[in-house]
Amino acid sequence: MKTLGSYQFEQLEGRFHEAQMLSERAQMRLDGFPDLLKRHGYPSEGQVLEIGTAQGIRARIMAELYPNTQVTAIDRSPDLLNIASHRMNLNFKQADVYELPFPDNHFDFVYARLVFMHLHDPISALKNILRVLKPGGRLLIEDADRDCMFFEPAPASFKTFWTKVQDGQRKLGGDPNVGRKLTPYFKQLGFSQIQTEVQPIIGSGPDIEFLVKTLMPSLNIYLDPLDRPDGERAIDDLYNLSQLPEASFSHFWFVVSGEKQ
Numbered sequence: 001m002k003t004l005g006s007y008q009f010e011q012l013e014g015r016f017h018e019a020q021m022l023s024e025r026a027q028m029r030l031d032g033f034p035d036l037l038k039r040h041g042y043p044s045e046g047q048v049l050e051i052g053t054a055q056g057i058r059a060r061i062m063a064e065l066y067p068n069t070q071v072t073a074i075d076r077s078p079d080l081l082n083i084a085s086h087r088m089n090l091n092f093k094q095a096d097v098y099e100l101p102f103p104d105n106h107f108d109f110v111y112a113r114l115v116f117m118h119l120h121d122p123i124s125a126l127k128n129i130l131r132v133l134k135p136g137g138r139l140l141i142e143d144a145d146r147d148c149m150f151f152e153p154a155p156a157s158f159k160t161f162w163t164k165v166q167d168g169q170r171k172l173g174g175d176p177n178v179g180r181k182l183t184p185y186f187k188q189l190g191f192s193q194i195q196t197e198v199q200p201i202i203g204s205g206p207d208i209e210f211l212v213k214t215l216m217p218s219l220n221i222y223l224d225p226l227d228r229p230d231g232e233r234a235i236d237d238l239y240n241l242s243q244l245p246e247a248s249f250s251h252f253w254f255v256v257s258g259e260k261q
């Protein structure tokens, strides 16, 4: 069934707040971003596309780090793109990954972060990306897998909340477990030179507090309205956990790139 997927900014309540939180999340672990681009073959010159750029935070960094690349950054949401700021070698365009308005064999590098988990048809999105990639060009995807997030000691309420968040996201057409599927998708579509990294994110109380502030409330909207008070209690329990000196958090994040043959 075709749906709009599980991230529809224009449909969210509290969009102004979500835009701020999305921007804070986009700036998480930025210090490793230049090395990550290098490891996965970001070109020193040529055409680059970012898909699902939101306010363009990472696209801007790519354009600043590599002034000889021309970066085009797209998002389906016009409201998010309105907040993005252009520069000489960076342009924004409203577009959908399923209907990319670019010629065949055009880009040297394509990047997407936290977009695939929201897509109802990742294979058709990948086919569209392959069409616009040049032979020899690379695609780099970073995405999460919600089953790979652990709190210690885990609040009992978290397990139920997390199961319901994932069920709700699936109902909207997203895939909360897309991280583990990326490498098989790349193989299925014939990418070569596939590189897969599973990055551990290990944190303590302040990192849990950051998640409670910037991420968890926006996931509560995946819950049935009747379950949302329980969701809020689970988020409160995570906040209480974040204040304990022994609190710890681990999350495993998938980073996959591959070359078009």
Ligand SMILES: C[S@@+](CC[C@H](N)C(=O)[O-])C[C@H]1O[C@@H](n2cnc3c(N)ncnc32)[C@H](O)[C@@H]1O
Binding pocket: 005, 007, 008, 009, 022, 025, 026, 051, 052, 053, 054, 055, 074, 075, 076, 077, 080, 095, 096, 097, 098, 112, 113, 114, 115, 118, 119
């Ligand atoms: C969770 S946000 C991630 C934003 C940004 N990449 C980051 O890492 O912070 C997902 C983004 O993908 C965009 N998006 C979702 N479905 C899309 C589609 N079919 N085509 C283009 N963009 C899409 C959303 O509008 C949103 O900006």
